[in-house]
Every structure is written in C-alpha cells, then in structure tokens.
Amino acid sequence: MVLIFVDHSDSEIKKSSYEVLSYGAALAEKLGTSAEALLLGAVKDDLATLGNYGVSKVHQVSNDALNNLDAQVYARAVADAVTSLNADVIVFSHNQTGKAVAPRVAARLKAGLVAGAVALPDTSNGFVVKKNVFSGKAFANVNITSAIKIISLNPNSFQVKQTGGTASVEQLNITVSEPKVKVTSVNKVKGEVPLTEAEIVVSGGRGLKGPENWKMVEDLAHELHAATACSRPVADAGWRPHHEHVGQTGIQIAPNLYIAIGISGAIQHLAGVNRSKTIVVINKDPEAPFFKAADYGIVGDAFEVVPKLTDEIKKLKG
Amino acid sequence: MKILVCISKTPDTTSKISFKENNTKFEESGVQWIINPYDEWYALVRAIELKEKDASIQLHLISVGGADYDPVIRKALALGGDEAIRINATNNDSYFIAVQIAEVAKQGGYDLILTGKETIDYNSSSVGGMLAELLDVPYISLATKVEVNNSAATVNREIEGGEETDEVSLPVVISCQKGVAEQRIPNMRGIMAARTKPLKVIEPAAVEALTNVVSYELPAPKAGVKLVAADNVQELVRLLHEEAKVI
Numbered sequence: 416m417v418l419i420f421v422d423h424s425d426s427e428i429k430k431s432s433y434e435v436l437s438y439g440a441a442l443a444e445k446l447g448t449s450a451e452a453l454l455l456g457a458v459k460d461d462l463a464t465l466g467n468y469g470v471s472k473v474h475q476v477s478n479d480a481l482n483n484l485d486a487q488v489y490a491r492a493v494a495d496a497v498t499s500l501n502a503d504v505i506v507f508s509h510n511q512t513g514k515a516v517a518p519r520v521a522a523r524l525k526a527g528l529v530a531g532a533v534a535l536p537d538t539s540n541g542f543v544v545k546k547n548v549f550s551g552k553a554f555a556n557v558n559i560t561s562a563i564k565i566i567s568l569n570p571n572s573f574q575v576k577q578t579g580g581t582a583s584v585e586q587l588n589i590t591v592s593e594p595k596v597k598v599t600s601v602n603k604v605k606g607e608v609p610l611t612e613a614e615i616v617v618s619g620g621r622g623l624k625g626p627e628n629w630k631m632v633e634d635l636a637h638e639l640h641a642a643t644a645c646s647r648p649v650a651d652a653g654w655r656p657h658h659e660h661v662g663q664t665g666i667q668i669a670p671n672l673y674i675a676i677g678i679s680g681a682i683q684h685l686a687g688v689n690r691s692k693t694i695v696v697i698n699k700d701p702e703a704p705f706f707k708a709a710d711y712g713i714v715g716d717a718f719e720v721v722p723k724l725t726d727e728i729k730k731l732k733g
Numbered sequence: 734m735k736i737l738v739c740i741s742k743t744p745d746t747t748s749k750i751s752f753k754e755n756n757t758k759f760e761e762s763g764v765q766w767i768i769n770p771y772d773e774w775y776a777l778v779r780a781i782e783l784k785e786k787d788a789s790i791q792l793h794l795i796s797v798g799g800a801d802y803d804p805v806i807r808k809a810l811a812l813g814g815d816e817a818i819r820i821n822a823t824n825n826d827s828y829f830i831a832v833q834i835a836e837v838a839k840q841g842g843y844d845l846i847l848t849g850k851e852t853i854d855y856n857s858s859s860v861g862g863m864l865a866e867l868l869d870v871p872y873i874s875l876a877t878k879v880e881v882n883n884s885a886a887t888v889n890r891e892i893e894g895g896e897e898t899d900e901v902s903l904p905v906v907i908s909c910q911k912g913v914a915e916q917r918i919p920n921m922r923g924i925m926a927a928r929t930k931p932l933k934v935i936e937p938a939a940v941e942a943l944t945n946v947v948s949y950e951l952p953a954p955k956a957g958v959k960l961v962a963a964d965n966v967q968e969l970v971r972l973l974h975e976e977a978k979v980i
Binding site: 529612 | 752
C-alpha cells in the first residue's frame with residue numbers, strides 16, 4: 416500500500432498535498448496496490464473529498480499534540496501508522512514539513528529515502544526514482560533497496576489529477592508522544608502568495624536600481640496573482656527581504672511561469688529557477704546570460720516594458 | 734557545552750556539472766571543492782560565534798569522506814573549531830552518513846549539533862533529521878536564527894509563507910540557512926592554527942546504504958529564446974496565453 420502524508424497549515428490542506436496525493440495514486444496504480452492518505456491533526460476540509468485525488472481511504476490521527484509540527488512527534492506517529500497499516504511506500508511533499516519529518520521516519524523505519532523526487536519511480540529494474548541534484552543543474556536516478564521506501568516529491572513537479580472519487584475516513588488510534596518543541600510565536604506574511612507554492616513568480620534584480628522601484632514588480636505580480644522574488648545581490652543589499660531570494664543558496668522554485676526583470680542570470684541564480692516551466696526574461700542587455708535559459712525574452716528597459724506588460728495582462732483578464 | 738558541526742564537501746557554486754562513465758559518475762576534473770555553503774556560512778560560523786561568547790564551549794567538526802576531504806576540513810578549521818573528526822568512508826546515501834555521525838555523536842555527548850539545511854550537490858535535506866532520530870533528540874529544520882543558553886535553544890525556523898519561533902531543551906539537532914550567521918573569511922592566524930589542530934580519522938561503522946545512485950542526467954536543453962520587441966509587449970502576453978498557456 417502507498418501511504419500519502421497530507422500536510423496542512425492554518426486548518427487547511429496545502430496545495431502541495433494534492434500533488435503528492437495524485438503522485439501517490441499514480442504510483443499505487445503502477446504498483447497494482449491501493450493508495451491511502453494519512454493526516455495528523457485536524458483540518459476544516461471534508462476529508463472524504465480527498466478521494467477525488469485518487470485515494471480510497473483517509474486515516475486521521477486526531478490529537479491536540481499534533482497541532483504544531485514537532486518533527487520527533489510527527490515522525491513517531493507516521494512510523495507507527497506505517498507499521499500498523501502495513502504500508503510499503505510513503506510519499507511526502509519535499510516542503511518544509513516533509514524536510515523535517517521524512518528523514519526522521521526514514522531513519523526510524525530503516526527505509527531508503529529519495530528526497531526531492533521529480534517523477535514516478537521506474538520499477539522495471541528495482542525502484543529507481545529521479546531526483547533533483549546539483550541544485551537544479553542535473554538529475555540523479557536513485558535506486559531504493561530497502562523493503563519500505565520513502566519518496567518526498569519536489570513541489571510543482573507532478574500534475575494534480577482529479578478522479579471524482581470519494582474516500583472513506585477512518586480514525587487511526589495510535590499513541591502520540593508529548594512534544595518537546597514549544598512554538599512561542601508564528602509570523603506569517605499575510606495576503607502574499609508563498610513563494611514555494613506560487614504558480615507564477617515575478618522576480619527583480621539589480622537592474623531595477625533600488626528598492627523604491629519595486630512597486631512595478633508588485634503591480635505585475637498582483638495582476639498575475641504571483642509571488643515576488645529577487646536575486647541574491649538584491650537581498651544582500653537589503654532592497655528586499657532574504658526570504659524572497661531565489662537561487663542556489665536561496666529558495667529553489669519551479670513555478671509554471673518565472674518572469675525575471677533586470678536579472679543577468681548568473682549560474683547560481685539559474686540553479687534556483689531553471690526548473691520553471693516557462694521563463695520570461697526582461698533585460699536591457701542583449702548579452703545577459705539569462706536569455707540563453709529563457710523561453711521568451713524582451714530586450715528593453717524594464718521601466719518601460721513592465722508597466723506595459725501589467726496593462727496588457729489587465730486587458731487580457733478584463 | 735559541546736557543539737558538533739557537520740561539514741560536507743561540495744563543488745563550487747560556479748562549477749559546470751557533467752558526468753562520465755556512461756553518466757554514472759560525477760566528472761570531478763576541473764572542479765573546485767568548497768565547504769558546503771550552508772554548513773560553512775551558517776552552521777559553522779554560528780557555532781564559532783557561540784564559542785566566541787563562551788570560551789568553555791568545545792567545538793568539534795565532523796565529516797564523512799575520504800582523504801580528499803582533508804583540505805576542505807582544514808579550511809573549516811581555519812575559520813574556527815577545536816578539532817575535527819573524519820569518518821573514512823565514501824557514500825552518497827543520507828542514512829549511511831547519518832549512522833556514521835550518530836555513532837560518533839553518541840560517544841561525544843554533544844549538546845548542540847548543527848548542519849546546513851542541505852548540501853548544494855545532493856539537495857536532500859536529510860542527514861540532520863535522520864541524525865536526530867538516531868539520537869532520539871528533537872530536530873528543528875531550516876533555522877534562520879539560533880540562540881542558545883546553557884540548557885535550551887530558541888530557534889526561528891522557516892515555515893510556509895513565514896517563520897515561527899521555537900523553544901527546545903538541549904540536546905537538539907538544528908539545520909541552518911540564511912539568517913543564522915554571516916559568511917566569514919578565514920584570517921592568516923586561523924589558517925596557521927588550523928594546520929596543527931587535531932584531525933582524527935576513524936573507520937566507519939558497518940552499515941548498509943539504503944539507496945544508491947544508478948545514473949545521472951542533465952536537463953534537456955531549452956529550445957532557444959523567442960525574442961519579442963520591446964514595443965510589442967502585447968505579443969508576449971499573447972504567446973504566454975496562447976502558446977505557453979501559463980497565463
């Protein structure tokens with residue numbers, strides 16, 4: 416059985432969870448087994464509707480100790496669920512929660528983990544999972560040799576598929592240990608689209624000359640319902656917060672559309688964004704290396720092009 | 734207090750990535766090796782800052798690798814730390830590496846173990862969590878701020894769309910990223926001192942890897958950029974809408 420870990424925050428199931436559900440369901444079909452979901456804690460959503468993403472059952476562990484993420488508590492609960500449900504493969508999202516919990520579950524169950532998978536396993540000769548390596552510059556095909564196998568899927572790597580099904584929801588009775596990590600405050604940026612979940616990202620570089628010029632980036636992002644990002648020099652100069660820095664040593668993203676404005680495209684920046692499905696580069700320097708990695712480009716002054724682009728998108732949407 | 738910092742060796746961020754032997758091995762020729770930036774800039778420098786405030790702290794570095802690791806370990810020692818331990822084994826499996834470090838950490842009685850949030854070559858973000866599980870201690874991942882007193886740590890960590898502040902008793906394993914500390918350049922005194930700092934080499938524990946790399950591949954090259962004139966932004970929007978179908 417393929418067991419899919421369903422992640423949530425603020426009582427809502429995360430978008431990345433639908434991706435892992437669809438991935439896990441496709442994997443179960445490939446292996447000729449069933450796909451079931453595991454949810455720790457409580458959400459507002461009706462769990463039966465997860466059947467729409469291909470799972471037959473949803474196992475829920477309701478316990479107040481699970482309201483905050485303590486990786487130790489979560490890992491123990493997941494491992495106990497795996498053992499009691501007899502799961503062979505566990506699927507996580509390679510998001511913040513998956514990075515905290517999946518390695519612990521792997522060590523606890525002595526199960527091989529491929530972290531950052533980008534495709535379904537090839538089972539023709541072993542259990543070989545393709546994953547992102549060298550920060551987006553290459554892929555490795557990794558064989559898992561243990562009996563229990565764990566995959567964490569890179570966000571935005573798998574198409575969500577709705578099947579129209581309904582799942583049965585069952586309470587799973589397992590002992591939940593006392594958390595040792597106490598969360599004292601949570602500081603979320605309200606109203607913005609989280610960068611790692613965004614389908615469209617608008618990003619600015621040094622070519623924008625100063626933080627006062629970011630309004631046009633934000634206007635464009637707003638029209639596209641996109642997240643904003645920036646290059647490393649921009650974050651280092653303090654023009655934008657560090658959590659917006661995308662690149663090899665920042666956040667690595669794979670949106671459907673990445674619009675780079677005034678970014679030259681250093682190899683370290685490309686490593687963080689080159690899994691984007693479509694890349695648009697706007698730069699006044701026709702020699703900017705980013706054009707080589709782009710799908711569409713405009714050689715021109717960002718201060719003229721970007722407001723026009725925002726207007727044209729308004730027209731399209733209106 | 735005893736602090737252990739896990740150090741990996743990775744290709745320099747500007748390295749061209751290619752493979753050899755029918756795409757089964759990483760082509761190392763011409764590659765400059767560095768300390769994994771997350772291990773160096775954040776985990777190691779933060780540990781050094783803590784030691785600067787409290788000289789009684791013992792700071793140890795640990796790596797799992799062959800003799801080719803030694804120059805990188807000396808570079809780390811030039812930044813700071815009292816001694817280093819290298820477990821003499823070459824393996825890419827996170828579980829294998831975590832077990833090796835856990836064996837040493839169990840003997841060492843460390844209060845704080847710091848890792849980078851991931852290595853920039855395998856990007857698995859896994860060793861820290863596995864290590865914490867093997868030691869049965871809490872794990873805080875993706876930290877952006879680490880404060881420590883004698884018995885507890887206060888840590889900010891990245892969550893989706895923001896940060897949270899956690900409090901946890903020691904011992905704990907923490908994976909570090911931007912915000913935890915600032916990059917430092919080693920000075921001549923540090924480089925000289927590093928030459929005589931102890932670098933213990935120990936043999937690995939017997940453990941089977943749970944994964945192995947079968948082959949590598951490079952991403953398919955882009956078809957080439959379609960340029961649109963700067964006075965024809967409308968055309969770009971049409972292409973994104975009708976051809977790429979992304980808006």
